[in-house]
Amino acid sequence: MITASKSDAVSQDGLLPDLPNGPLSEYRRKASFNWKDMAMFLEDEDIIAFKNKIFSTLESDPLFYRQPGVDLPLEKYRELTFLRCKKIFEYNFLTFEATMEKPQKMLVLINCLGMYDWSLSTKYFLDTQVFGVAIGNTGSERHETILHQTQNMEIRNPKTLLPMPGVMVGDIGRKLGQNGLDNGFAMFHNVRIPYENLLNRTGDISSSGNYTSAYKDPKQRLGASLGTLSSGRVSIISMVVTNLKLAITIAIRFSATRRQFGPTEKEEIPVLEYQLQQWRLIPYLAAAYALDYFSVGFFFNLIELQIGILMKDRSPRQAELGKEIHALSCAGKPLASWTAQHGAQECREACGGHGFLAMNRLGDIRNDNDPNCTYEGDNNVLLQQTSNYLLGLVQSIHEDNAPCESPLGSIHFLNDYKTILKRKFTASTIRECLDCAVALDAYKWLVCYLLRESHDKLQQEKQRAANDFDARNNSQVYYCRSLALAFIEHTVLQRYYDYTHDPSTPGSLQPVLKKLCCLYGLWSLNKHIAVLYQGGYFAGELPGRIVQDAILDLCAQLKDDAVSLVDAIAPPDFILNSPIAKADGELYKNLWSAVLQGEKVLERPSWWPEFCCNKPVIGKPRSQL
Numbered sequence: 001m002i003t004a005s006k007s008d009a010v011s012q013d014g015l016l017p018d019l020p021n022g023p024l025s026e027y028r029r030k031a032s033f034n035w036k037d038m039a040m041f042l043e044d045e046d047i048i049a050f051k052n053k054i055f056s057t058l059e060s061d062p063l064f065y066r067q068p069g070v071d072l073p074l075e076k077y078r079e080l081t082f083l084r085c086k087k088i089f090e091y092n093f094l095t096f097e098a099t100m101e102k103p104q105k106m107l108v109l110i111n112c113l114g115m116y117d118w119s120l121s122t123k124y125f126l127d128t129q130v131f132g133v134a135i136g137n138t139g140s141e142r143h144e145t146i147l148h149q150t151q152n153m154e155i156r157n158p159k160t161l162l163p164m165p166g167v168m169v170g171d172i173g174r175k176l177g178q179n180g181l182d183n184g185f186a187m188f189h190n191v192r193i194p195y196e197n198l199l200n201r202t203g204d205i206s207s208s209g210n211y212t213s214a215y216k217d218p219k220q221r222l223g224a225s226l227g228t229l230s231s232g233r234v235s236i237i238s239m240v241v242t243n244l245k246l247a248i249t250i251a252i253r254f255s256a257t258r259r260q261f262g263p264t265e266k267e268e269i270p271v272l273e274y275q276l277q278q279w280r281l282i283p284y285l286a287a288a289y290a291l292d293y294f295s296v297g298f299f300f301n302l303i304e305l306q307i308g309i310l311m312k313d314r315s316p317r318q319a320e321l322g323k324e325i326h327a328l329s330c331a332g333k334p335l336a337s338w339t340a341q342h343g344a345q346e347c348r349e350a351c352g353g354h355g356f357l358a359m360n361r362l363g364d365i366r367n368d369n370d371p372n373c374t375y376e377g378d379n380n381v382l383l384q385q386t387s388n389y390l391l392g393l394v395q396s397i398h399e400d401n402a403p404c405e406s407p408l409g410s411i412h413f414l415n416d417y418k419t420i421l422k423r424k425f426t427a428s429t430i431r432e433c434l435d436c437a438v439a440l441d442a443y444k445w446l447v448c449y450l451l452r453e454s455h456d457k458l459q460q461e462k463q464r465a466a467n468d469f470d471a472r473n474n475s476q477v478y479y480c481r482s483l484a485l486a487f488i489e490h491t492v493l494q495r496y497y498d499y500t501h502d503p504s505t506p507g508s509l510q511p512v513l514k515k516l517c518c519l520y521g522l523w524s525l526n527k528h529i530a531v532l533y534q535g536g537y538f539a540g541e542l543p544g545r546i547v548q549d550a551i552l553d554l555c556a557q558l559k560d561d562a563v564s565l566v567d568a569i570a571p572p573d574f575i576l577n578s579p580i581a582k583a584d585g586e587l588y589k590n591l592w593s594a595v596l597q598g599e600k601v602l603e604r605p606s607w608w609p610e611f612c613c614n615k616p617v618i619g620k621p622r623s624q625l
């Protein structure tokens with residue numbers, strides 16, 4: 001294990017207390033890097049201190065106490081969520097000034113509260129941000145009263161909480177997750193909405209009924225109007241990565257302490273030592289790191305867009321930025337939320353029966369993550385926005401009449417489209433595949449190939465089908481949908497590659513980070529193996545075999561680092577709230593103690609006499625048929 005320098009260690013110890021000794025210590029000793037160095041590289045001191053403040057405040061407030069795995073009645077859970085939400089308003093963790101100084105803290109707060117409970121986080125941010133930001137960004141000075149009323153919780157009649165005349169509101173009922181959050185409906189019967197309520201930042205109607213807009217170009221106007229909607233999708237990418245981090249922390253710590261079987265009769269080995277367990281989990285750990293980096297960087301891109309909207313920037317660059325962020329977020333949300341969904345399920349199963357025990361939290365993580373695949377736009381529907389954006393570039397690519405340029409550079413590689421399509425996979429050994437550039441090159445080819453195929457398919461369907469609507473719908477499966485996913489995977493990988501290979505990345509961390517990058521790249525690429533063969537980029541047995549062998553090799557190389565890698569991203573035990581995954585690794589002690597603290601755990605059920613006194617007579621009552 002590589003240790004930090006003395007001065008680093010002093011500041012680290014204040015922010016990141018040592019982890020307790022116990023059954024996980026052996027893996028921690030074997031790690032190739034110091035987990036505190038990693039934590040301080042991933043987030044700066046200010047952010048770590050901010051997180052510590054939020055976590056310790058919640059832990060020391062009795063209102064936030066919870067018993068692992070307890071299934072609260074719906075009404076009680078919602079009441080608690082509301083009371084906790086009020087408390088979060090009181091704690092005022094993030095002032096307006098602090099947000100302006102470091103907007104990233106907004107994302108940190110969403111995720112810290114979400115790590116505790118997504119119902120709470122979503123409730124707080126829907127009230128303060130989603131609704132408020134939508135009004136603020138698409139309205140004008142005349143909507144300040146509404147913003148003010150929102151802040152003062154005045155969303156009905158403030159004295160009676162009854163809806164206004166003509167408005168009917170209600171609750172839609174229990175959901176599959178996030179049940180602390182109430183989801184309602186609203187219906188309006190002959191309600192006159194005042195003219196001033198029209199959100200008029202990008203367009204207005206005069207009292208004589210004439211439409212006016214400061215935007216001459218309708219596309220720029222649309223982008224400015226809709227651009228504000230991207231914030232939810234961009235934030236969701238980070239929220240789902242948070243779920244993946246929680247799930248993988250639980251599964252890795254469990255796998256490092258749970259022992260089953262072994263090569264000899266004498267000693268059982270941790271299940272993390274099995275190649276199968278490594279292959280099921282470690283790629284999700286790599287995905288958590290790569291997607292986390294993407295989500296934070298992409299949030300900064302969003303902030304740039306939001307500032308432009310607020311400053312009424314009408315430049316072509318601002319319009320292009322809106323389009324690119326829209327295209328990336330419409331594929332980024334599907335990629336990240338599905339990775340978290342599949343990862344949470346894999347983690348649940350990788351913890352065996354313990355994973356199915358509610359108190360270990362994997363069920364809640366999975367269920368609370370699930371709606372991210374649907375809200376702010378169904379994943380499959382959103383992916384079509386990304387492929388539309390890419391298909392819109394084809395003409396200029398084919399005709400070489402204009403370079404592919406975008407503010408964030410995600411499409412720049414398409415300038416080499418024709419050359420890239422001529423390339424073939426050239427690696428011939430596992431060792432060569434351990435360089436992440438191999439996966440990155442393959443992705444460039446994959447995107448170009450799928451773009452060409454999707455475009456051709458669309459043209460064929462247009463000739464065959466009666467209308468463009470059908471043509472587009474019939475070009476999704478295996479074409480446009482795959483294109484959108486390959487494009488976002490390439491973007492995530494390219495950004496992570498640049499980051500992990502940057503000379504400023506500390507030398508002590510670079511080897512492990514490069515392995516994570518390479519594993520994420522090859523593991524993701526492996527899902528497209530049929531297309532790689534189909535399009536002739538791969539030929540013969542070798543490419544498929546060495547890619548798979550390289551994945552297994554990287555999993556084996558990373559298994560001794562896995563515990564420290566989750567230590568660097570895990571929240572404190574109170575927040576993680578999973579007895580099988582406490583930092584001390586005392587799996588059985590912690591589980592046993594949580595079981596014993598359960599309500600009426602050792603009592604007979606109240607209906608026990610039914611069992612003794614009123615035994616069933618087999619076959620009674622008789623059938624009347």
Ligand SMILES: CCCCCCCCCCCCCCCC(=O)SCCNC(=O)CCNC(=O)[C@H](O)C(C)(C)COP(=O)(O)OP(=O)(O)OC[C@H]1O[C@@H](n2cnc3c(N)ncnc32)[C@H](O)[C@@H]1OP(=O)(O)O
Binds near residue numbers: 110125133323376388
């Ligand atoms: C700092 C912040 C903190 C925030 C803190 C967050 C906390 C986060 C809590 C989350 C908790 C969520 C809780 C659930 C909240 C709901 O779920 S709210 C409801 C959200 N609903 C949706 O998202 C609906 C999804 N559907 C859609 O948006 C539309 O159906 C689609 C997918 C855009 C397609 O619409 P369409 O009419 O078929 O449009 P289409 O013709 O394809 O597009 C028209 C043009 O507009 C463009 N366009 C469309 N949208 C955009 C856009 N957003 N930007 C730019 N251009 C756009 C298109 O690219 C297209 O351009 P061109 O190709 O013509 O150049």
Ligand SMILES: Cc1cc2nc3c(=O)[nH]c(=O)nc-3n(C[C@H](O)[C@H](O)[C@H](O)COP(=O)(O)OP(=O)(O)OC[C@H]3O[C@@H](n4cnc5c(N)ncnc54)[C@H](O)[C@@H]3O)c2cc1C
Binds near residue numbers: 183378380
């Ligand atoms: C927990 C939760 C909270 C929510 N909160 C809010 C909220 O606060 N405010 C709000 O306005 N909304 C909210 N929503 C609604 C949410 O935005 C929508 O559910 C979401 O946009 C998907 O739309 P839909 O339900 O109408 O699905 P549908 O459009 O009915 O889709 C159903 C199925 O059909 C498929 N499908 C639909 N169109 C196409 C197509 N063109 N091509 C191929 N397949 C297609 C979809 O992929 C999907 O599988 C919430 C949803 C959830 C789950």
